[in-house]
Each structure stands twice: as structure tokens, then as C-alpha cells.
Amino acid sequence: MLLSKRLGLLSIVSACVLVNTSTQAADTFRIENDFYIQNNSISGPSSASSMLTNGTTYYNLISVYTKGQWEGFDYTINAGLKLTDDERKDLKKLSLFTLSGQIKGNSQVLDLGDFFRSYSKYSLNTSLKGAGYTYTFDNGDTLDVTYGLAAPRWDSFWDNEVESTDREVYGVRYNKKVSDTLSIGIDAVKTHDSNAVVSGIPLYDTSLLTINSTYRPIPGLKLYGEFSHSQNETDDGSTNEKNKGNALFLQAIGNKNPSRVQLEYERIDPDFKTVTGSATPDREKAKATWRYKMTPKTTLNTGFLWFRNNLEGDKTETTHTYRPNIGFTFKDVFERRYAVVDLNYKLNMIDGSAKTSDDMFDLNYRDRFGIVYSDIGVSYNLYDTNNNQRSQKELRFNGTFNTRHTLDDLVLKPSIMLGTWNMNDELDINGNNTYYQAAVGLGLDIPSQKISSNLRVGQNKSTRDTGDDLEKFFGSLDVYWNIGKVDPFSRVMVYAKAYVNDLQYSTASNDYQEQSITLGFKLSF
């Protein structure tokens, strides 16, 4: 049954693509090709730990974009193929990574193949492979009808090696424009799962009926409300459970100089389920954020998030989570033109069977001293979880210093990056861990030839009370040459990349080394 739908779907999309491309000359026709060949060499006793594929592999993306007119309609088509023999990049040597088309008239839009549908937060907000049709009435009302399959890749449909759970999605939405400031939408979405391929992930059948409304009572103020009812069936392989639940979302956004205020309230029943929208079941949540330009040089950013579970009291305990934060951005600090300071404090508090209280302090300072630009960040974090789980102090520092010099046709961009962090736990679980990183970089650009390059070498080292210490040396060189127009190509770019990594652990049998060289080009025509 589903196979016939898949074939039907592909036939419709392919037919539309072929009809469009064969019957009319396109206004725009573009082909992009990105190809590279990579040689990796991995050595050392633990070479299996490397993420690279040993030896030589290739990778190629070819995409076609065309746009034109057909029988009074505008159309666009996108198609792309991926080819690679590196199984770490893709199990398949050849795959279709995008196929989409759109036909658009004055009041009608037909999407085919890959398309994104966004009805509302809870009902439908995802990408589908199928067809969607939207009709806009003269009064501004819209009607949308959608059918598609939600799958992470095209060959999930026909290739067992990369298959996924089949999820069919049917959707219809009518949006009534009551006035210029008020609109009300009603949508119905039904989904059906089959073909379980991941152990423990259940199959769902869901039906959602959702009403949502946007109202702008005064300039700068937007009110949004959404209510959704879900009837769902969950099949975990051994039991089949039917449930129903509701979800409510209310939002107010006030955006009027000097403030931007956002208030939200959400309540989602434990048995509410959506697979094409976004909702965390069993949650009541309130959120407020406020950005306030106190003076032309000082901005406040603050927010408060609270949520809890156990809405129906069927759990032994209710967990409350509080996440407030406050931060300031100061410009022209110390009357320095380029100086910007960000100061932030965040609290992460969880109050339930386990209690967590984390304090996070951040200071970031960006400035220019003569010819040197600097970006310095310091953060101090206190992590505390009760029941002897964690009582940890963490200090982090990151600094980047870079400058830029022009010598005739050359632009030199040397840089230094330094980083360190120390984490100290009063308890034995995490112990005392320290990390250092130092790296130097040199960018070399030749703007007249559209050549840019970047060389980076460095070392990082981490030590800990228990477990393996690591010392890593790394180096990389990237060179890009954007040649530009070379007949018959509208754009040609060639590039070369190389890097080495040498990882040495205190347990020598974990050591390994990597060398990688990549040569590639990008063509457009």
C-alpha cells in the first residue's frame, strides 16, 4: 500500500519536473557542482578511534536550479544528487538529496517534492515529501491542503539500508482573515506511522484539531493564542494505548522602542502527542523576556523561565525548574570607541527529587588596542547537585587577539588564541580537571587574485585526577582561490585543505595520528 503511494509520489514529482523542463525554456537555469577528493592517513595503536576513513575517497554534490514560466504560472525546480564512496559520510554511493518544485499562480501555489509546511506550533511545522496546495481567496483567507511523508532522506523510501519509520501526514488548514489585525486559523492534521525500524521508539497515529489566532490590537503589540486537541494511539510493539489530551499556548510580544517584551504561557496535558509539531507533554510553563535599551550605550537583557511537570498529580513528585537570567551590554566603555562589555548571570535551578542549583557568570570584553583586535571571555560557574552528585567550581578563559596588515597586494592576518579551564569538584566523582589550549594562526589573502588562506597550529592538553590525560598537537592549512567567471562557467572556485592531529594519551595504547589532504572545486554554470 505504502509502496504504491511512494511510487505515486515520486511519479508525480518527476512528471512535474520533466513537463516543466521539457516544455518551456527557463528564465534561470543554474547548475552547481561541489567536488573534492580526500586522502587520509591514520596511524598509531588506536587508529580505529579516528573519525576519518583511511585512504582516498571522493565526495560530490550536484544541484540544479531552474526558474521560469509555464502556461501563465511561475515555476521553480530544485534537484540535487550526492555521490561519495566514503561510508562514514554516507552509506550510499549515490543519493538524491533534494527534489522540489513549485508552481505559482496569482492565487494558487502548488508545492511538490521536498517542501516545508508550517500550520502552527503544535499541529504541523515540518518538512514533507509530497504535495501541498494553497489557495488564497480575494478576501485574504487561505486554504491549504497537504499530503506527504516525513522522512529524513529520499532513499529511505526504497532502500532498506537507510530506511526510516514511515510517517504519512495529511493536513488541511483554513485561515480566516477577520480584519487587518485579526486572523483565525483552524487546522486538522492526521498522521500514521508504520514500519518500526528503531527498537523502543513507538509508532504513533495522531489526529490533531487546532485553532489559533493572531491579533494586533495596537501598533507594536502582537497576541498569539493556540489550542490543540490530540487523539493518539501509541504502539510500542507489545501494547497499544489510546490517549487524548489538550495543549494551550498564549504569547504576547510587545516591540516598541526602547523595549521588547515577550510573555508566554503554555500548558500541555500528559497525554497530548504531536509528531509533526513541537510539544513536551506534561508541562506547564511560563516565560518572560525583556530587552530594554536603557541608554544609547547600555542594553539590558533579562528573562525568566519556569516550568513544572506532574500536571495530573500521578507522579510521586513534582519537579519545578527555574531559569532566570540578567545581562547588560555596555558600549563605548571607558570612552573607548571599540570597547564592548557583556556581563551576564544565569541561574539554573531544578527542584524535585534531585535538586540542582547552577550559577553561571560571564564577562566578555571586546576592544581594539592600536592595531590589535581582542575578544576576551571569562566565565565562572558553580554547579551544585544534591545527594553528593556534584559540587563543582569551574573557571574558563578564552582570548583571541588578531590584527591585519596590508603589504602591497598581500593582506596578512596573524592571530593568537589562548584558552584554559579548570574544574574542581569537592566530591570525588569528578575530581580536578584542567585544560589548556594555545594556537597561532596566520591568514594570508591576495584580494586582487581572490585567494585566501589560513594556517593554524596549536596544542591542547587536558589533565584529570582519574582517567586518561590527553595531549594533542594540531595543524591545518586551508587555501581558497575564487577564480570567478571562466567560460562556460559563471563561477569557479578551487580549494585545498590539509590538517594533522597527533593525540597522545597517558595510556599509550590509546594514541593515534591523523593526516588529511583535501583537493576540491566548486563550479556554477
Added chain:
Amino acid sequence: MKTKLLTLIAFFLLVLTPSLHAKWWIFGGGEEEVGFDYISINALSFDDVNKEAVMLKESLDKGYLHVRGKARTGKNPVGAITVSLDGAKTWQKAKFEKDGGFDFSFEPDLAQTYDIYVKVIDTAGKANEIEDAHVKVSFSDVDFYTLIGETLGKLKTYYEQEDDVNFMRYVSQDFEGDDMTLERALRKDFSALEDIRLDFTLNNVAMSGNKYYASISFNRSVMASSSGTSYSDRGVTEFTFAVGEKGAMLLSMKNPLIFGLTYAADIASGTTSSAQNSQLYLSISDSGSVTQRNLAAIASDEGSNDFMSSGNFYLQVSCTPPCNTADGFNFSNDEKTTLISESEFYKEGGLLFVNAGTSLQNLGNVSLSGLTVPSAGYDAFGGISCTTLGDVIAVKLANNTYGVLKVTNPIDLGGGSWRVYFDYKYNPNGSLTFP
């Protein structure tokens, strides 16, 4: 903890009160104020971007940008509506209707950045505050799949560099898993992990209106900061993006997550059920423990509030059955027991025995840190010796959770009697790995 919250609120009020002026509370304009109900550029609403947007050339309508919207002027009719493309330096007239609807179209040069302001003036000369009707628009010269690839590449780089500040600059203010939760999760990920390495390729991309979609295949390896243990996994996952100041801004992510692992159940909008996904995925508990769990456990949040417990105890009192009293231990309650019936395992002389459902396995002299215990091969009868210094005994409980004991000090009291000191760890979430 509540005190901390109250202190924060008090501090907030104390700092702010003196600096506030009369307009601090503004929440939208007034009924009579001159302004706009809405403004959009092609399909992009001013409300949905934070004063800045990078658009794709595909989003142009036959090469044109249309600035459209609805002005509101209170009692007086609309006098004029003008648009500036150069940061309010010069103004051009827009076509408008009596009801305030307006339209201004132009053919942009894609190499330019347009600093767009929209101004409405009523017949009495009263104008809107133009900062409220402002957005800076530029164009990306790449196609949308290159844009998505580049954006994901930047997110990956900032995550590998443990730079949460720059990472969050690519996250939409409407991020579905909540941006405030994501930024805390990132910070906790970075405390728990080091030497993060990610590699990805695009499997599928889609674009409609102002939303983008990407499915990727990824490979990942990390090192747990506290134990030095290395983990790796690979799989398929999905992202959505919205148009914003960085071109594409992260809007949602599905499990298996590659960013924000600490609060995965809160952050992920669904699960990618693909045969390509690994059996186990990297997972970080709120207390910073790094483990690997299956997707079902990660998606359902099962065990995420359960933290690995650890500590030490000793067992001495023992008896020969039939009797009721012997020193034992109960992982589930995290306590030493004195009645055999209340224990999960107990000591007889120099041997450990179990109650129904519990089984044991001696793993020899290994470290408790970074240890991964086997899921099979356990002895359901017990009778495992616990008198060899350094030995580690793995314990499997009836609910398929695991604990480990390390003999740290076995003292022979003579006559077959022993006092044995243990260090222990217990994973209530069923993980086989002990950081």
C-alpha cells in the same frame, strides 16, 4: 534555593529602579499612536526578525522586493507613507490606500545591504517612531543548501570550540526547545565534554517561505572531562532553520541531538527514527555524568532525573543460613542493610550472595572510572569472593540496572570472618558505563 531566586529578583529591582525612565514599561504603542499593524518584506515579517535578515535570491519575487504592510494613524487619516533604503538618509514615497495598506517595490542590487525604515505621517503631521519600523536586509549569494551547510558548519565549529556565546548567535529567538534551556545545556555539555569532534554531511534539504529543513548524517567522538573516557557514535538527525540575521537561524532539532545533550528531552522536537542510527547515543545527565543510552530512553527522558550514586561502605556481620541477619547493601535505596531480606546482596564470611533478581560478576582488578560493565554473564546464585584487594564486582539488579563494587580494604578477622570495605557506583538509569 528559593532564597537565591528572591535575592536575584531583589538585586534586579535595586539595580534597575534608579536607571529607569518613564517609558521603561512600554508594551506596544497606544490606540491613538501613529504606527504600523504589520510590515513585511516579501514573505518575511518584520516581527519575525531581530532588526536584521539575510535573504536568499530565491526569495525575490521576479527579482523584486515588496515592502508591504498596514499603517494605523488613530483619528487622523494617513497623510504619507515613505520608505528609506539607506538608513533614514533619503526617503521615497510608497503607494498607500485610505485604510493604511501600502506597497513599495524595488529591484535590489544583491551585492548591497538595505537599511530599510518605513515612516507614516498622519494629516496632522504626527509620525511613527521609525526605530520600530526598521530592518536591515542583505542577500546571500549562495543557494539555500549551501547556506544551510555553512550555518550547520558554523554551529559545529562553535560547539567543537566550546563557544556557547557565538553558538547562540545562530539560534532563533523562537527556538522550539527554548533558547534559555539550550544555552544552559550547552554550558553543561562543555563542562562534561572535551575534544569534541563532529563531522556531518547533508542528506536532504528543503525550503518553503521563511523556513529551511536539513537532514544530516553525522559522526561524533568526544572525551568525558571527568574520566578521560572516549565515546563515539553516528547517525541521522534533522534540523529546521528560520530566516534571520545570520541567514539561517536554528529553529529546532530532533533526537539524536548533536548539540545541547544535557537537557535533550526538553530541547529536541521529536526523534529521527532511522535504521542508520546507532544503538546507543551520547547522553549527559544534569550532574555532568556522561553515558550512552538508547534513543527511546533519551526521547522519553527516562532516567534523566536519576543520577549515578557513589560512595563507600563496609560489610562485616555475617551468618550461616538459616538466619536473617547479615550485613548487606541495597543500591536502590543507597543504603547498607542489616537484614538479609532487605538487601539486594549480602556477605557470608568472605563471599557475597544475592537475593532473588540480583546477580553478580567478578571483573577482576579494574578501575571504577570509565568502566563499562557487560550486560550478560552474571551469576544469579552469588557466592562470589570479595576478599581480593582491587577486585571489582559488577551487580545486575532485577530492574536491569547496574552497580559496581571495588574491594578497597579486605581485613581478615580470623575464623573465616572478614570486614570488607568497598567503593561503589550505581546507575539507576540502566547505563552500563560508570564515568
